[in-house]
Amino acid sequence: MTVNTMTVSAGQALRVLREGWAAQRAGALTTSWMLHGRPGVGKTEVVRQLAAEQKARLYDLRLTTIESQDLRGLPYYDHETKKTLWYRPDDLPDDPNHPSLLFLDELTAAPPHLHPAVYGLLQERRVGPHHLPDNVFIVAAGNMVEDGAVAYEMGTALSDRLIHLNVEASASDWLENFAIPNSLHPAVAAFIRTRPDLLETTAEALDRGLMISTTPRSWERVSRIMQAVDDRALRKIMLAGTIGEAVAAEFQLVADDIEASVSVAALLEAAPKDRPALYPESMHGLHALIYGLVGALGPQTAVPVIDVMAGIRTLDRERSDAAFARMPLAELCTHGFEMAIRRGLEQGLAEDFLDHPAYEAYSQERRALGLD
Template sequence: MKPSRALAALHTLLGIRQPVFLWGPPGVGKSQLVAQAAAQRGMALRDIRAVLLDPVDLRGLPRIDATGRTSWCAPTFLPGPQDEAEGVLFLDELNAAPPLVQTACYQLILDRRIGEYALPEGWCVVAAGNRESDRAVVYRLPTALANRMVHLDVEADAEDWLHWAEASDIRPEILSFLRFRPRLLHVREADEAAFASPRSWAFASRILEAAPDAALAGDLLRGTLGEGVSAELLGYLERRASLPTPEEILDTPQAARVPEDPADLCAVCDLLAGCASPENMDAVTEYAERLPAEYGVLLMRDAVRRDPRLVEGLPFARWAQRHAEALL
């Protein structure tokens, strides 16, 4: 399922304290989904990397009490009575943990306790891991453990990621490139260590934000996205530099060049939508009228998504009236 649907499923399962396992390829955003669901529900989050644990780590250390009997001191990474009333105990990379560690999780996941420790009532267990088909280092999840959880398979989705990226200050050139080439959001070549994923596209955005010179940027992007995807992105960035600037379009909307190539049209729409404001909407709508219909709609939808005030002005109202059928 796509991430937005997985997020809705998480809300349902957290509400009933049902343990859940998120499956998906590396970099698809499983950990972020768990963090987002917890934050939206006002729940604390304990992120535990199961692969780093030994079986004894979960039970804790023994001590001798005043009566001479042995009791167990639970580790501080497990929530206790002094912690928040509600939270998520997130066992990330659970199926990458050795079988003995997975066995130690059986009782914690189903019975909400391990030895003398009991998980507080308001807390829920969520686990995540990669699939064997992802060529990740994993152990087969024992059926006795797997049967204790609901399983959700998360896949990368360009529409979902772009919606997140717009709110997360991802570079506009990456947004416009992936609108044109959404299938490149998650691509892995068999023999390459670097590959395109939602996570690595965020890395690529940070690299471009640092503004390295062209040669170094190429090397860094190849080491982030892989050879093939980075070549397409670099070619797109070169062409983007030759497009009319937003300032040129806003100054002369009736004379500014309208590109013919679909990738260039996507780039121009993204550039212009990013600087649209109530003060310059007359010029924006004039230029939108000169674009092919589907790109005019793309431009206006992106502009309104970034600044909802635009729908209140007369220029948008006039444009929307003329293109009502395309907006439906």
């Protein structure tokens, strides 16, 4: 069954859910949300980030691991009323004084006999005798049958209780809203910047009968491998087992080039006159340098980060390497400063940029070209 709604990136889904949360808090819209998407595209990360932003308790309820009676709770006999009553399950939020996010994960993989118990949660915000407080925000998530995941078709009675978002991987969104804020390894960010088609390859892998595909989740794992494993031979095996042998081989070539030519720390510590010789000579290397600089940006490093970022723009004048003359240095510098400024604003470093002569010279040059 096709999910006939708009396709959004993970970042867009997060912005929609933020607005939905604000509307619910204002009493204007109380509903439940459904994130559809292939495995690993970032649905769970969106929910976790939303809960963290709202300072909410996250109740992660995996529907494939429970039975319908688990939602209703444990029965006991009340001798005074002569009725069977139910203890509230620990999986359901019950604090009216603290915001909570109830995450119904793997909804489409839950067996159909569980759906009636979920109906009440999604629509009436209750299951059996247990009501959810008004400050509980409900998000469900799941994969589709065509994604190659274990899933059941969603019936109309369940579908009608939800606002649906179809989440697809977007390289630019993932780099800006996940890779940079989470300080993923610069080689991963640089590789996806130049090969955005390899961020998510689930459909292609299914068509070719391959078990391993690339997803945003698997690239996060690649980043952890790169940061944790020094032995190149062992790292190669781990990478192949995470993103497939062919993609791993291509990525390793880029990672080797970056490892040999990029040292963010050396550039930041070098004297200005020595810096031009330390810049990497490949596009992959420059991309990795930019992501490394953005990751290194902080109150103590803002000045050298801005210096090094601005120096990218003039490499064709400072160095005699013919390769730099063919590179889009101005565009690389602009891209780097855009990311750095966003990161800087989050850290309260706006004045560091505005007061820095190298950034002012860069801004004046762009204004002269009519780009600002």
